Each structure stands twice: as C-alpha cells, then as structure tokens.
Amino acid sequence: MDRADVEHFARYGWLLLRGDDAERVTDLRSWVDEVSGWAEGAGDWLQYREMTDDGPKLCRSENFVPFQDGLRTLLTTGPMVDTASALLGEPAVLYKEKINYKLAGGAGYAPHQDAPAYRFVESHVSCMVAVDDASIDNGCLEVVSGRHQELLPTDEAGCIASDVVEEMEWTAVPVQAGDTLWFHSRTPHRSGPNRSPVPRRALYPTYNAAREGDLRESYYRQKLAEFAAAGDAADGVRVSLIGDFQGRPVT
Numbered sequence: 504m505d506r507a508d509v510e511h512f513a514r515y516g517w518l519l520l521r522g523d524d525a526e527r528v529t530d531l532r533s534w535v536d537e538v539s540g541w542a543e544g545a546g547d548w549l550q551y552r553e554m555t556d557d558g559p560k561l562c563r564s565e566n567f568v569p570f571q572d573g574l575r576t577l578l579t580t581g582p583m584v585d586t587a588s589a590l591l592g593e594p595a596v597l598y599k600e601k602i603n604y605k606l607a608g609g610a611g612y613a614p615h616q617d618a619p620a621y622r623f624v625e626s627h628v629s630c631m632v633a634v635d636d637a638s639i640d641n642g643c644l645e646v647v648s649g650r651h652q653e654l655l656p657t658d659e660a661g662c663i664a665s666d667v668v669e670e671m672e673w674t675a676v677p678v679q680a681g682d683t684l685w686f687h688s689r690t691p692h693r694s695g696p697n698r699s700p701v702p703r704r705a706l707y708p709t710y711n712a713a714r715e716g717d718l719r720e721s722y723y724r725q726k727l728a729e730f731a732a733a734g735d736a737a738d739g740v741r742v743s744l745i746g747d748f749q750g751r752p753v754t
C-alpha cells in the first residue's frame with residue numbers, strides 16, 4: 504500500500520486492494536470451511552442461520568478469532584493490521600470479526616453505515632476479504648464514494664433513510680477471491696441477494712484505533728446483552744445491532 508492508496512481511501516471512503524495469491528485463497532477457504540462446520544452453542548463462537556428457498560442456511564459466523572489459528576494470525580498480525588493502521592492514521596487493533604456466507608439464495612443487506620452499530624469506539628475501519636468471487640449476480644458490495652464524513656439520517660431499522668439512498672450514486676464493486684475492499688465505518692454500503700447457484704463468502708474484520716482500547720471482548724459481551732434485552736426478532740434475522748440484514752428467520 505502506498506501514499507496514493509491512503510489518499511484514495513481518505514477521499515472516497517473505500518480502497519480496493521487486489522490479491523494475487525492463490526495459496527492465500529486456498530488457506531482462507533480451508534479456515535472458513537472449518538469455522539462454518541462448528542456446531543452452534545458448542546463454543547463461544549456465534550453462528551447465525553437464515554431461511555432460503557432451499558431451506559435454512561448458515562448466513563454468518565462471529566467471534567471465531569480465539570478458536571481458529573489461521574484466521575487469528577491473518578487478522579491480528581502483519582499486513583492486515585498494518586493496512587488498517589495506515590488507513591486510520593494511527594495504530595489499530597481488531598475490534599470484531601465476522602464471516603458473511605451469502606450462500607446460494609442468501610439475502611442481501613439494506614443500505615447502511617456501520618458506525619451506528621459499533622459501541623465504545625469513534626475511529627474504525629473495516630474490510631471485506633473475498634473468499635469467493637463476488638459479482639452483481641451473487642451480491643457483491645455496492646458503495647457510495649465520498650460520503651463518509653458524517654452520519655446520514657436513518658429509518659426505524661437504523662439503515663439509511665430511503666430518500667437519501669435514492670439521491671446517492673451507488674457503485675457496485677465486483678471482486679475476485681483474495682481481493683480486499685477496505686471501507687470507512689461511515690461509508691454507505693449495501694448488497695443484493697445471491698441470485699446465483701454459487702456461494703459468495705467474505706470475511707469482514709473491523710479495526711479500531713488502539714488508543715481507544717482493546718475492546719473486542721467488550722463488543723461481543725455488549726452485543727449479546729443487547730440481543731438478549733431485545734428478545735426474539737419479530738421479523739427478519741438479527742445478526743447486527745442495526746436491522747441491515749434482509750434474511751428471513753428460520754422458524
């Protein structure tokens with residue numbers, strides 16, 4: 504990553520770094536396969552399912568870094584943390600991590616900014632590490648450039664108000680497995696459902712400025728407390744502290 508990359512991120516709120524390492528993709532897939540096979544409730548990791556036309560499917564895993572060595576090393580040391588630090592402009596630490604599976608028939612995400620769902624921290628950056636190729640057909644991310652300076656008006660789900668969504672210019676970002684799309688926590692983003700027969704899995708680490716503290720454990724504790732306080736979701740699948748996920752619940 505060079506200075507032009509940092510400037511691109513500061514200006515547009517996102518940065519696409521192409522990966523050209525087939526071995527990295529093989530490793531990523533084997534680590535993600537391992538996490539996806541962990542039984543719900545058998546450990547402190549979190550597994551979420553959604554209903555699709557082909558039945559219930561895994562849609563998200565979270566809190567797996569303590570239990571999967573390859574992903575822990577990838578997300579908490581070396582180039583990923585260095586890039587997050589360069590984009591934040593100060594040393595970064597992992598705040599949370601998730602895998603979104605978006606298997607065939609999996610749902611998309613309503614337009615939102617991530618910042619309202621993050622507790623305790625002001626300064627954070629995330630990325631999508633593509634485990635599979637992502638296209639318009641299987642629900643790649645779409646972003647809005649240069650709108651990461653402020654929080655936008657929201658609807659009752661905490662997503663961006665529809666009149667604001669309509670006046671913004673959305674850019675689809677197709678990526679190949681191994682690519683990394685970095686985005687600011689106020690960068691508006693959304694994604695469509697997976698209308699293809701192939702999975703669109705992606706890993707999403709989020710980093711915060713280390714000066715704000717190592718808050719990963721606090722984040723998951725708080726998330727579980729807020730989920731418990733809210734009770735069962737009346738509609739939809741609750742995977743986030745805002746209602747961005749459009750998946751159907753498994754009943």
Ligand SMILES: O=C(O)CCC(=O)C(=O)O
Nearest residue numbers: 603612642692693694747
């Ligand atoms: O994986 C996607 O398609 C969108 C993910 C996203 O925006 C989120 O999890 O907040």
